[in-house]
Amino acid sequence: MREIGGTRNISGPFQHAPDSDSECLKPIAEMICPVFDHQWLNDDYKHLVVEAPVRALAAQPGQFFHLLCRESDDVAPYLRRPMSVYRIDRDQGRIEFLYKVVGEGTRILAELKPGDGLNAVGPLGRGFDLSSKPEHILLLARGVGLATLAPLAEAARERGIGVDAILSARSSDVLMSVDYLRQSSAIVTTVTDDPDDTHGDSGVDKVEEMVRHIAKEKGTGLFATCGSNRLLQMLRKVGVELGISGQVALEQQMGCGLGMCYCCVRPFQNTVGEIDYRRVCIDGPVFDLQETVSW
Amino acid sequence: MREIGGTRNISGPFQHAPDSDSECLKPIAEMICPVFDHQWLNDDYKHLVVEAPVRALAAQPGQFFHLLCRESDDVAPYLRRPMSVYRIDRDQGRIEFLYKVVGEGTRILAELKPGDGLNAVGPLGRGFDLSSKPEHILLLARGVGLATLAPLAEAARERGIGVDAILSARSSDVLMSVDYLRQSSAIVTTVTDDPDDTHGDSGVDKVEEMVRHIAKEKGTGLFATCGSNRLLQMLRKVGVELGISGQVALEQQMGCGLGMCYCCVRPFQNTVGEIDYRRVCIDGPVFDLQETVSW
Amino acid sequence: MVDLSVDIGALKLANPIMPGSGTFAEGMEQVVDLNCIGAFVAKTITPEIREGNPQPRVTELKNGMIGSIGIPSKGPEHFIREIVPFYNRFTPPFVASVSASSAEEFGELCAQISVEGVDVIEANISCPNLKRDGEAFGMRCADTTDVLEEIKKRTDLPVWAKLTPNVGNIGEIAQAAEDAGADALVVANALLAMAIDTETFRPKLGNVMGGITGPVVKPIILRMAYQCAKAVDIPVIGCGGVATVADVAEYMLAGCTAVQVGTASFVHPTAMINIIDGLADYLEGQGLNSVTNLIGAMVEPGNNAEGVVEAPSIRTVGGGNEGGGV
């Protein structure tokens, strides 16, 4: 892969590849990553595997890359799109993304073929923090929020932390990555909105029961969630009651991804309840569960 | 072919195909013409054959179509590109263009494949006028000016008018359409800038000698030219001296192609030498040779 | 059936779509059924005969163009003799567009062309005022007032003022025009721009500067139309980058009663009739039975129809954003 330049497919209008020596030591790169594999998982979700340079492989769970979703000289979409790291394969030198095709940018992204170049900036943002050394963590993901939480299971396993994961989805055909999570030694429960299928019921009350049950049984030390505002609220409440800390990965529309433009702010509250605005791209995207506010 | 709408390739961002009944009687159409054939003639020139509706087949030599040179949703190039009618095949319902790839628009045009749709507006402009009923006409084309003059030979043949054509080009590999002209019973002479090849010498003096010779021998009643300012000046001078009228097809960058925007004006002089500005798209592109001015 | 008709003062249009001055002429009759269009707007005429600007007159942008035509004009006699009768063969109302170098000349010209067959006069006040060293009338409230008052003295026809976007506070100019008697506003003419060839070091236009038109200008002109609609009670006609049904809806939601389509007709001569057709479909899809339901219907932030709680509000200083800081 090249770190700058190139014009094939989702690359930029670079006219000159800069002498990359001076930047080699920088933690964040703008790079062209050759696509290794790109498959539809179902009608809406796609799994993208790209080759990436060593410094990009340092990405942590919860961090993201900012992807240029355009054909070479095209002008739209003008801005990049943020995508969480779904998996890092340090041995093969590959980074994986799991994403839902929702609009113009992801539609163009979905057209990448193996061998094409993906222009990515990253790794960006603050990921999940396991420094409190919990003995057990509970992951609660809704929909594509799974893409963001999945690598945390592997990171936990590497540190000898027990993992339970509850995956919630509209219907069973979008319950992805169950196998990948189980490989990471996570105990996986699946729930859906579809009363007719064999999974559990995704109603917030039902999920709350499961959470309380698991937390009590396993001695959970950390909640981690992504993908649903209602589940976030529930988990915040349960966290306070049971004295379990939590982390949540949030989304916001972005401009720069580097903390420069203040497009991506969201309201938060500090411990005394004062509201302040933080940048999802650089202060997050992972935040303390109790510091989030309802909106 | 469809007369409006469609999104395949070089078509427009139409959201709704209008009820075309009301326009069927209009002489000019905005239409999607399926590409029938599209071949490179040499490194620079391409020959495009499209299927066209009946009213478009009414195009006369010297008239042009205004072509949208964009991929479906693309924004550039924003404006259309004018291209002369190279040939009309009324039996097969086809229109042909011969063009040189010079910039962004023609580069995108060159990507059209058989079956793709070309969005064309036309026929546009005032073509050549044979109503003076000359017994013989002399065509003098330089480079791609040939594309504009070629159909005049066929029109002359249909009217029983004798045709001589002098084709001038940089080198012999861009001397196209000699066969097509000969099929139209034209007597063709070729000249190039390349002293080493077997064609005649394209120097203006040499060409002037040929023109005088042919005009005298054949009793030429009309000169027609396209593609070179120097040949145009020469022909104007010879025309005055020999009392032979002339017509020239001119080019100018265009906005609308329909006489609305006044982007395409050029200076002309009337019989008493007063300068006025005329629109190439609607007052021309074919003008009286003696009314042109040097620039 | 969806009702597409709109009223601009006393004038009823069958639909809110009309051409922008200078982007429409008799040639269009060869392509589309002119009776489908909401109104005709003729190319601006001036009192004197003019040839316009040197070549090149146009340069392309990614999603628009810069033009510097310079208002070639054959003068009022030609207009009355040739242009007015041509358009009177059709049903839509006919709008004349005028320009001149002084308020008096504006008035004089309007008196001259207030003939049978002209339904409205559009005053193109983007042209240079000779008394102001070439600055356009529409750049100052006082000059705007002068021109419109002079015109209103000399004609009984409805007068639309076509504003220039090359101003700071366009609402102020809009108010001046309304106060001076304008019956409607057209917002706006072209944004002044330029381009240079970085190989030859020459300007890409013979006149160096020209007006930028087409889709690229829409967000800017839309903002101005919105500001004008807030500033005045007379109808506002949006003009700038309209190429699709969504563009029409955007202008009308911002408060416009109708729109003018300019450069889009160069790219697609059928643009106006396509938009008119598509507009009915769009309104049906929105469950609206009249295009007038769109006028000014943008939901202002805070006015939450569904009563949902908005995000905690953020402290800002000063109400306005007229300076355009990001």
Place this chain on the structure above:
Amino acid sequence: MVDLSVDIGALKLANPIMPGSGTFAEGMEQVVDLNCIGAFVAKTITPEIREGNPQPRVTELKNGMIGSIGIPSKGPEHFIREIVPFYNRFTPPFVASVSASSAEEFGELCAQISVEGVDVIEANISCPNLKRDGEAFGMRCADTTDVLEEIKKRTDLPVWAKLTPNVGNIGEIAQAAEDAGADALVVANALLAMAIDTETFRPKLGNVMGGITGPVVKPIILRMAYQCAKAVDIPVIGCGGVATVADVAEYMLAGCTAVQVGTASFVHPTAMINIIDGLADYLEGQGLNSVTNLIGAMVEPGNNAEGVVEAPSIRTVGGGNEGGGV
């Protein structure tokens, strides 16, 4: 070797490329070698602490964006404590950017931040003047004069005035700034614009209006930079839509001494360093040995270097085209 250095008054820059205020921050240090850049320009700070505008703060365009951030600011103490020391670890000069609601506050803030490590103060006069009902200082000559005079009284640092493009005659404002003591001009801030969602009828920005930036604005801002360079003798720094070497060349040919790169850095964080590299190649290709050879080198029509006869000139009325008629 091509010489890329330029002088802005007494200040020497290693090259003419610097970021636009608010489009650059410490995060960039994680991506590129900051020592390569011509100068640093910090995000605008205000005297008070501000959070900025409601969400959404950004909406995309085909070739640019509209933003309404609202200048969140942590105030001068935080600036002096955190921001100035950060940039002082690098070699390029450091430009502070300030904004305030009155001329006095502008002056006060500039006095406060005239500390070791700040090389230039950029006065962002696109912000609302509370005394003018929210109209920006930079929209009136008198307000521009007030702010700059007040600042010049309170600091000895060079002062750049960053103009707003939302004005009529920008040359007039440029002159007012020069007369009041500005050492250079930055032309310009963002063009005010808006967009409406035609399905939900809601504005696409929480603040309704916002500033349009990115390549789409270049032809308009380039024209303004050209007008300013003609109007003043102090250096002009072009800012608007610079994304490529050709854009830099265009601004410099129009009379600018340097440029600022804004939104392009969001799309390509490496944009500035790519441009700096490419600029040397371009100059070599043009046979020029200093980037200063470009400044104001546009060939005006009529000034035909090769002595070739031009097309017959066309009659036009009035010299100017300030009104932006096409």
